[in-house]
Amino acid sequence: MKNINASGLKMTPQRVAILEYLHGNTDHPSAEDIYREIGKKYPMMSFATVYKTIETLKNRGELLELTIDPARRRYDPDTRHHHHLICVECKKIVDIYEDFQISVPEDHACSFEMIGNHIEFYGMCPECKKRKEPDLWENSPVTSAEQQKREGANRNSVLPAVNKTL
């Protein structure tokens, strides 16, 4: 995501805003995250413009599309090779820059020509861990509202497969 005004693409206020928002951002935002955040400063911005700019940046190799969340695509302005640790509860994503030297043995690779890899780590962030702890210490039954919320969060879970992958 280097410099704000890279060569070759026409700079517009909208693009500057998106690039500024993305620059150094480690939140792995969705298209809507980008749209919503920038909308605060530039309410006239169209959602279509966000999508089109994302597409442009992807094609230029300046933005990665993460396929971690089944509900929506997330984007990563850090195009260096790295991995991700995802909170199965709140869906927070943190970068992992370890180099894991993994490689598939020839005999298991089905003659594929290897290009790369990406590891998704699943876990629970400290905040979510704390938020769930109380249940273990309370003997009061959860209210139906709380239960509802919890089930809902689970149903829309970013990582349904993940919980089972363990």
Add this chain to the structure above:
Amino acid sequence: MKNINASGLKMTPQRVAILEYLHGNTDHPSAEDIYREIGKKYPMMSFATVYKTIETLKNRGELLELTIDPARRRYDPDTRHHHHLICVECKKIVDIYEDFQISVPEDHACSFEMIGNHIEFYGMCPECKKRKEPDLWENSPVTSAEQQKREGANRNSVLPAVNKTL
């Protein structure tokens, strides 16, 4: 995915058909793949039934939802912990059962409680490799139709991020 009629869930012709299709299947099919295939034998089957059955199986822990393909969800009846190797060209997915013993060092894990991980390997399958080779040996310019097709395939690529991840 064990026995067709596991305890607890009512067996119906539709479910039997889906379970039979899924049993031992290593294609990681999408909901539509399942619907289309089963439709050959049972044309009266509803798409909604496929989705509901998928949901049921997921909840029972007998089916994993893969978030590998940004365009659609894919399902895996093999719930054992394993990884996947994906052809960036044709999107074929093959299972990798190696145990990679990877773990994030404490100081990089942001105090997350680790739950699991999943590795996506990217590569090109032998068939796709062969299908692309000719270009290297031909000096004839590609036709606009061929070019179009190639770009189209790239635009809709299952793994746009992947090519860049390298």
Add this chain to the structure above:
DNA sequence: CTATTGACAATAATGATTATCCTTTGATAA
């Protein structure tokens, strides 16, 4: 036999993403 329940099909609704269409604007050079 009748009520209950779970599953089905049909179909509507949602939500994210993409496409279309017309207007505006940034960059270039006369």
Add this chain to the structure above:
DNA sequence: TTATCAAAGGATAATCATTATTGTCAATAG
């Protein structure tokens, strides 16, 4: 500076996958 024009933006319609709703039916309990 101004004319030019392709690129970019905005509004909005269309798609596509997925989810929700509704009425019907069949198996089963009582």
